[in-house]
Amino acid sequence: MGFAGGVQTMSMDGKRRREYLPGLGDEQRNRVYYYAIYPNLLLSLHPDYMMTHTLWPKAVDRTEIICEWHFHPAEMAKPDFHACDAIDFWDLTNREDWRISELSQAGIQSRAYTPGPYSKREELLHAFDETVLDRERR
Numbered sequence: 001m002g003f004a005g006g007v008q009t010m011s012m013d014g015k016r017r018r019e020y021l022p023g024l025g026d027e028q029r030n031r032v033y034y035y036a037i038y039p040n041l042l043l044s045l046h047p048d049y050m051m052t053h054t055l056w057p058k059a060v061d062r063t064e065i066i067c068e069w070h071f072h073p074a075e076m077a078k079p080d081f082h083a084c085d086a087i088d089f090w091d092l093t094n095r096e097d098w099r100i101s102e103l104s105q106a107g108i109q110s111r112a113y114t115p116g117p118y119s120k121r122e123e124l125l126h127a128f129d130e131t132v133l134d135r136e137r138r
Helices: 084-108 123-137
Strands: 033-037 041-045 050-059 062-070
Touching (some): 062 084
């Protein structure tokens, strides 16, 4: 995902408060890269930090999600190091996403529910479903 409108990182105000991670080129400094590593790791590579979500299924309708932020050790060693800008942004975003997931689960449990296609913006979810179905077919 590329940044636009002066945004430098995923934070509450879009401003970067840390140095870029070492070795990034100009294009990589202006993007976030999202990866799904099956079966349960989501990786978000930001220009100034990395974030992971590890998903641990507990039941068909319940998953424990562990979200962790990873910062370069040189940045963390600085006396004025703060991670709140990134953590606050993702805490808000995650809570919104979790609420949507809870509502979706409630809808799926309805007798009136009829499955439909994913939005084209949900490629990772579709790919995960295809991976699960492929393993079931074996």
